Amino acid sequence: MKRTKIILEDNDIPRQWYNIMADMPTIPKPPLHPATKKPVGPDDLSAIFPMALIEQEVTQERWITIPEEVLDCYTLWRPSPLYRAHRLEKALDTPAKIYYKYEGVSPSGSHKTNTSIPQAYYNKQAGIKRIATETGAGQWGAAISLAGVFFGLEITVYMVKVSYNQKPYRRISMETWGASVYPSPSTLTNSGRAILEKDPDSHGSLGIAISEAVEDAATHKDTNYALGSVLNHVLLHQTVIGLELKKQFELAGDYPDIVIACCGGGSNLGGLSFPFLYDKIHGRELRVIAVEPESCPTLTKGQFRYDYGDTAGLTPLLMMYTLGHDFVPPGIHAGGLRYHADSSLVSQLTHDRLIEARAYHQTEVFTAALLFSKSEGIIPAPESSHAIKCAIDEALLAKEEGKEKTIVFSLSGHGYLDLTAYSDFLEGKIIDCSFPEDKIKEALQRLPVID
Amino acid sequence: MKRTKIILEDNDIPRQWYNIMADMPTIPKPPLHPATKKPVGPDDLSAIFPMALIEQEVTQERWITIPEEVLDCYTLWRPSPLYRAHRLEKALDTPAKIYYKYEGVSPSGSHKTNTSIPQAYYNKQAGIKRIATETGAGQWGAAISLAGVFFGLEITVYMVKVSYNQKPYRRISMETWGASVYPSPSTLTNSGRAILEKDPDSHGSLGIAISEAVEDAATHKDTNYALGSVLNHVLLHQTVIGLELKKQFELAGDYPDIVIACCGGGSNLGGLSFPFLYDKIHGRELRVIAVEPESCPTLTKGQFRYDYGDTAGLTPLLMMYTLGHDFVPPGIHAGGLRYHADSSLVSQLTHDRLIEARAYHQTEVFTAALLFSKSEGIIPAPESSHAIKCAIDEALLAKEEGKEKTIVFSLSGHGYLDLTAYSDFLEGKIIDCSFPEDKIKEALQRLPVID
Numbered sequence: 001m002k003r004t005k006i007i008l009e010d011n012d013i014p015r016q017w018y019n020i021m022a023d024m025p026t027i028p029k030p031p032l033h034p035a036t037k038k039p040v041g042p043d044d045l046s047a048i049f050p051m052a053l054i055e056q057e058v059t060q061e062r063w064i065t066i067p068e069e070v071l072d073c074y075t076l077w078r079p080s081p082l083y084r085a086h087r088l089e090k091a092l093d094t095p096a097k098i099y100y101k102y103e104g105v106s107p108s109g110s111h112k113t114n115t116s117i118p119q120a121y122y123n124k125q126a127g128i129k130r131i132a133t134e135t136g137a138g139q140w141g142a143a144i145s146l147a148g149v150f151f152g153l154e155i156t157v158y159m160v161k162v163s164y165n166q167k168p169y170r171r172i173s174m175e176t177w178g179a180s181v182y183p184s185p186s187t188l189t190n191s192g193r194a195i196l197e198k199d200p201d202s203h204g205s206l207g208i209a210i211s212e213a214v215e216d217a218a219t220h221k222d223t224n225y226a227l228g229s230v231l232n233h234v235l236l237h238q239t240v241i242g243l244e245l246k247k248q249f250e251l252a253g254d255y256p257d258i259v260i261a262c263c264g265g266g267s268n269l270g271g272l273s274f275p276f277l278y279d280k281i282h283g284r285e286l287r288v289i290a291v292e293p294e295s296c297p298t299l300t301k302g303q304f305r306y307d308y309g310d311t312a313g314l315t316p317l318l319m320m321y322t323l324g325h326d327f328v329p330p331g332i333h334a335g336g337l338r339y340h341a342d343s344s345l346v347s348q349l350t351h352d353r354l355i356e357a358r359a360y361h362q363t364e365v366f367t368a369a370l371l372f373s374k375s376e377g378i379i380p381a382p383e384s385s386h387a388i389k390c391a392i393d394e395a396l397l398a399k400e401e402g403k404e405k406t407i408v409f410s411l412s413g414h415g416y417l418d419l420t421a422y423s424d425f426l427e428g429k430i431i432d433c434s435f436p437e438d439k440i441k442e443a444l445q446r447l448p449v450i451d
Numbered sequence: 452m453k454r455t456k457i458i459l460e461d462n463d464i465p466r467q468w469y470n471i472m473a474d475m476p477t478i479p480k481p482p483l484h485p486a487t488k489k490p491v492g493p494d495d496l497s498a499i500f501p502m503a504l505i506e507q508e509v510t511q512e513r514w515i516t517i518p519e520e521v522l523d524c525y526t527l528w529r530p531s532p533l534y535r536a537h538r539l540e541k542a543l544d545t546p547a548k549i550y551y552k553y554e555g556v557s558p559s560g561s562h563k564t565n566t567s568i569p570q571a572y573y574n575k576q577a578g579i580k581r582i583a584t585e586t587g588a589g590q591w592g593a594a595i596s597l598a599g600v601f602f603g604l605e606i607t608v609y610m611v612k613v614s615y616n617q618k619p620y621r622r623i624s625m626e627t628w629g630a631s632v633y634p635s636p637s638t639l640t641n642s643g644r645a646i647l648e649k650d651p652d653s654h655g656s657l658g659i660a661i662s663e664a665v666e667d668a669a670t671h672k673d674t675n676y677a678l679g680s681v682l683n684h685v686l687l688h689q690t691v692i693g694l695e696l697k698k699q700f701e702l703a704g705d706y707p708d709i710v711i712a713c714c715g716g717g718s719n720l721g722g723l724s725f726p727f728l729y730d731k732i733h734g735r736e737l738r739v740i741a742v743e744p745e746s747c748p749t750l751t752k753g754q755f756r757y758d759y760g761d762t763a764g765l766t767p768l769l770m771m772y773t774l775g776h777d778f779v780p781p782g783i784h785a786g787g788l789r790y791h792a793d794s795s796l797v798s799q800l801t802h803d804r805l806i807e808a809r810a811y812h813q814t815e816v817f818t819a820a821l822l823f824s825k826s827e828g829i830i831p832a833p834e835s836s837h838a839i840k841c842a843i844d845e846a847l848l849a850k851e852e853g854k855e856k857t858i859v860f861s862l863s864g865h866g867y868l869d870l871t872a873y874s875d876f877l878e879g880k881i882i883d884c885s886f887p888e889d890k891i892k893e894a895l896q897r898l899p900v901i902d
Binding site: 009107109377379 | 452453454455456458460461462464519522523526527528537538556557558559560597600601619620623624626627628629821824825827828829830867868870871873874877
């Protein structure tokens with residue numbers, strides 16, 4: 001019997017998160033206030049975030065202690081297993097060793113719970129009663145709903161309308177954990193109403209939903225805002241993935257040549273790769289690849305500049321790869337990864353060539369997902385399947401080159417709540433949308449110019 | 452940080468299944484041929500089962516070796532974790548220790564994969580090309596579809612029509628793994644056509660779907676039949692659950708006072724409890740509780756006698772608790788557990804008072820499921836939630852009595868493919884159906900009388 005899983009004990013859950021700002025060659029430029037265009041201070045953010053998270057957003061301390069209450073929740077599913085994909089390797093007839101770190105074991109089905117738990121915890125500590133947030137494909141909305149019930153917080157989710165309609169199971173899971181879910185753009189906020197006035201049939205975007213949630217939080221005293229990706233503290237929380245993974249590779253007596261994750265806002269990629277980038281920054285040879293959809297190609301086709309995090313321009317400007325904050329990706333794309341920009345940390349590291357980026361079309365991604373599910377059993381989330389496609393390509397390249405490489409990718413979530421997308425794919429209803437070059441050009445031209 | 456999970460390594464997967472027939476006080480009476488009413492021999496069964504499984508059906512050997520190829524698949528998700536439900540205990544404020552063994556980690560989301568894998572393996576060994584089977588709520592159909600793709604077998608699934616319509620995600624998962632799925636009763640078989648002639652709007656039953664699958668297998672030379680519960684070899688394969696669990700309790704330094712599982716055909720209950728019943732038969736004190744729905748109360752309201760396994764009377768007669776082979780449980784019940792009878796082994800052990808039985812209404816089961824998902828995070832399958840309800844009741848009783856009992860239940864699967872049932876429950880659409888006493892009486896009167 002070959003060893004398939006490298007399993008850790010409850011006690012092996014990391015006690016500290018790793019902050020890459022302590023080690024990265026270039027610290028990202030600071031966030032700017034949307035009105036004054038000057039660097040924001042803690043006070044500017046305190047209307048929508050608790051101070052503990054604001055501190056985590058800016059600190060350059062290398063290690064941040066994980067609170068006991070958060071660890072207690074982490075034990076519900078962490079440490080997550082590392083799998084050796086023997087059956088996929090055999091299907092590809094590759095000399096490469098393929099591993100995957102599986103975050104779908106979390107009760108919400110994805111890695112997002114790694115940050116929703118501490119975010120709910122710190123908000124509860126700060127006396128907050130309710131959290132307003134957005135969700136795209138629904139992984140984040142589910143994760144924060146679960147965290148809300150654990151810490152006794154009300155959760156309001158603005159869910160991108162196209163997903164709200166396409167993914168009823170995601171919505172139901174949030175409601176089962178007690179959250180209130182509204183399709184965005186909604187009539188509940190000024191931002192939502194403004195969009196609906198211009199385009200009553202708008203199918204929404206993550207940028208629009210963020211505007212709605214931020215507005216909701218900013219206009220209610222007992223309510224804060226929470227974001228499931230992009231921000232530094234979110235990526236910080238996700239580093240439990242990569243920290244566990246390093247320990248698991250030690251146990252396996254192996255080390256990766258290539259580390260792969262899908263990239264929307266960048267939280268799964270950051271969580272998986274930052275502890276390995278520490279090694280790379282300190283001289284170890286390895287490649288980190290961010291994989292994104294061709295329909296929303298932020299890292300591969302975007303510009304590295306200041307942009308708003310949301311469509312209405314309510315959030316601070318962040319220095320990041322962006323397609324323009326009012327870019328609305330094609331609605332037909334079945335997976336998540338539809339944010340118009342990327343985390344500042346991931347953007348800076350990509351700009352500094354510590355991370356490579358690659359984009360795939362959705363049909364080749366679903367083809368890879370099917371091969372994976374027929375080899376390894378698990379039906380992957382469409383988001384995670386971008387990483388699978390890249391891992392398969394790298395494994396086939398290794399075969400061509402006759403090299404025995406070690407590849408690890410993040411299976412950031414399962415696809416059991418996304419099965420209608422598989423049904424559509426099997427029925428030939430999913431087609432590749434060509435890269436919307438003109439729309440992106442236009443969106444980029446509308447960006448504010450920062451000196 | 453409290454220890455939440457008791458985790459085993461790949462190497463701890465049992466190498467042998469446990470056969471309770473070696474130890475039970477009364478061996479069940481033999482299956483009878485449906486035409487002659489005489490005990491069936493191996494030849495009677497060889498038209499639809501491979502000889503290896505027929506041998507496992509009748510052997511009284513205590514230990515059966517698990518083939519290496521089956522172990523290789525088991526490592527994809529086994530050993531399954533044992534959880535200590537700290538958060539549920541706190542919510543109940545009970546002195547009882549509550550554990551659950553979680554089988555939802557399998558790629559198909561339930562315990563059914565424990566037997567679908569060996570069944571596919573032995574059929575492949577016997578040169579079979581295709582397997583015809585039935586599925587109720589869809590857990591078994593998904594499990595055999597996955598096993599089929601692993602061993603290169605075509606899979607045809609007759610899915611009870613009410614579930615086919617209510618649970619599209621289950622169907623899609625089967626199709627994603629390559630299976631063909633038909634709503635039953637279908638027009639593909641004589642049995643299906645006969646039912647549709649009498650009742651064109653029939654929403655189907657497990658008994659009808661079994662008739663269709665057995666007929667399909669019996670009339671095609673390269674095709675065998677497979678059943679996901681009830682039969683001795685199925686329960687045998689499931690004993691990996693209880694065998695792992697005993698090892699996990701050893702590691703935890705604990706031992707259960709009460710072992711609880713839901714019971715439809717009996718495979719999850721048998722798999723969990725048989726290794727513990729070995730101890731009970733040899734003098735150790737413990738209780739085993741089978742939990743079933745009030746709408747299909749086989750063990751609590753059925754008769755212990757010979758009956759057919761299917762509606763059309765194509766299968767052998769088995770000695771079991773039954774409500775009558777043409778009893779069709781109310782269509783509104785959201786979970787599985789809708790089979791008209793129980794495994795012979797479970798029936799005999801219940802008759803011999805080694806197993807207790809209990810029935811619950813579905814709304815109290817869903818209420819328990821919600822409490823569980825808000826405490827432990829995981830949204831449970833409606834089937835498994837019957838066991839949760841019973842565990843909660845026993846924990847509250849322990850509180851009333853001021854006793855520190857150790858309770859373990861089987862969380863046989865997750866509910867992420869059953870979320871429409873939760874949505875219906877949250878919207879107040881799920882109501883309790885009163886026990887259909889008259890219909891059961893009628894169905895029992897139609898049973899063949901065996902001397």
